[in-house]
Amino acid sequence: MKYDYVIVGSGLFGSVCAYELTKQGKKILVLEKRSHIxxxxxxxxxxxxxxxxxxxxxxxxxxxYIWDYVNSFVEFNRFTNSPMANYEGELYNLPFNMNTFYQLWGTKTPEEAKAKIAEQCKEMDGKEPSNLEEQAISLVGRDIYEKLIKGYTEKQWGRDCKDLPAFIIRRLPVRFTYDNNYFTDRYQGVPIGGYTKLIEEMLKGVEVRLNVDYLKDKDMYQNLADNIIYTGPLDEYFDKKLGNLEYRSLEFKTKVLPQENFQGNAVINYTEQDIPFTRIIEHKHFDPVTTKHTVVTEEYPSEWKEGDEPYYPINDDVNMKLFKQYRELAKSENVIFGGRLAEYKYYDMHQVIRSALNTINKEDE
Ligand code: FAD
Known part of the structure; x- marks a missing residue:
């Protein structure tokens, strides 16, 4: 055999596997359908x-361990995600915290804010929430729901909050501190010079072929190596013979603007129903650079249809049943299936790295 492993996909899962196996002296070929890693x-x-x-x-x-692992490839900056919400031209800090409550009601102490929220939640007193709207009101009250949750959620799901199940938002984090840091994790940042640099470092010295769809010539590639790691969509691997696994998709409209700073923040959510996008991203704030121009992206949630990028798996009963049937088929293949598409699972980056490392450790056993 020419290679020890053929790895299908140069995303984080495939690239961590390629790095770890190369370190063990294995000969690797990475195939990537897109024109970039x-x-x-x-x-x-x-x-x-x-x-x-x-x-x-x-x-x-x-x-x-994972934070040190990624930092061993590239340096990360100290970016802290502090998104803002724009509702009909008014600006609010997120996640819901003392700044938000001050902007909404002028409350200045945690006690005042707690009393205000309790008063707002009374509307649902005693009633079991039967949909997402009632659930949100029972957790944070009508003001926050109307201004910061309703429009955004309806755009995200393409449905009225009254028609969405309550369980979607079991919890709504409310903070009684003046803290706009969205995440509560200990480590946070963005690679200086971009994520592509992180992947380039992982794939240093590894043979990578771009613009290659493994599934178009599966038999030929299977003959090149004893082991295959596949990180593409599970249903596509089986030619969708049992049906489509469904996703929510996103459309991005990106513009270069001839100004230094468009919105002063990396992420601003648009929480009213009438604006069709959910948020605007201004990329230079993730990894600050001094330029006379800026790049912004409007994000539009969309129903996934054939040919769209699959972004978020819809892990409802119907799709999970189908996924399990595909997973049964996968057991008889001599292939390792990993990553967000092959496992039909939403993974954050640190989780997909951990999963790839576990996969390689299992290979060692
Ligand atoms: P992918 O990155 O999808 O890699 C799979 C690769 O396989 C692709 O390059 C694909 O082209 C290739 N491929 C597929 N089929 C074939 C084929 N037949 N032949 C050859 N190549 C093939 N995580 C965070 O931690 N923080 C965030 O802020 C965050 N934001 C996110 C925002 C969005 C909109 C989404 C959708 C996800 C976000 N994530 C975030 C999650 C993160 O994107 C994933 O954890 C990560 O990208 C998963 O890596 P992967 O290798 O499993 O999949």
Whole structure:
């Protein structure tokens, strides 16, 4: 055999596997369908600005081992995600915290804010929430629901909050401190110079073939190596013979603007129903650079249809049943299936790295 492993996909899962196996002296071939490496964390350099091509990515974890691991490839900055919400031209800090409550009601102490929220939640007193709207009101009251949750959630799901199940938001984090840091993890940041650099470092010295769809010539590639690691969509591997696994998708409209600073923040959510996008990302704030221009992306949630990028798996009963049937088929293949598409699972970056490391450790046993 020419290679020890053929790895299908150069996203984080495939790249961590390629790095770890190369370190063990294995000969690896990585195949990538797209014209670039990195999968969905790919960042593209647009005149000096690192643009997150497939959605904004912020690395955050409590796992020190994983944080040290990624920092051994590239240096991370101290970016802290502090998104804002724009509702009909008014600006609010997120996640819901003392700043938000002050902006909404003028409350200044935790006691005042707690009393205000309790008064607002009374509307649902005693009633079991039967949909997402009632659930949100029972947790944070009508003001926060109407201004900061309703429009955004309806755009995200393409449905009225009254028609969405309550369980979607079991919990709504409310903070009684003046803390705009969205994540609660110990470690957070963005690679200086972009995520593509992280992947380039992992794939240093590894043979990578771009613009190659493994599934178009599966038999030929299977003959090149004893072992295959596949990180593409599970249903596509089986030619969708049992049906489509469904996703929510996103459309991005990206513009270069002839100004230094468009919105002063990396992420601003638009929480009213009438604005069709959910948020605007201004990429240069993730990894600050001094340029006379800026790049912004409007994000539009959309129903996934054949040919769209699959972003968020819909892990409802119907899709999970189908996934399990595909997983049964996968057992009889001599292939390792891993990563967000092959496992039909939403993974944060630190989780997908951990999963790839576990996969390689199992190979060693
Ligand atoms: P992918 O990155 O999808 O890699 C799979 C690769 O396989 C792709 O390059 C694909 O082209 C290739 N491939 C597929 N089929 C074939 C084939 N037949 N032949 C050859 N190649 C093939 N995580 C965070 O921690 N923080 C965030 O802020 C964050 N933001 C996100 C925002 C969005 C919009 C989304 C959707 C995800 C976000 N994530 C975030 C999650 C993160 O993107 C994933 O954890 C990570 O990208 C998963 O890596 P992967 O290798 O499993 O999949």
């Amino acid at each position: 990195g999968g969905n964390i790919f960042t593209e350099n647009v005149d000096g600005i690192q643009v997150h091509k497939y959605g904004a990515h912020i690395f955050h974890t409590n796992d020190k």
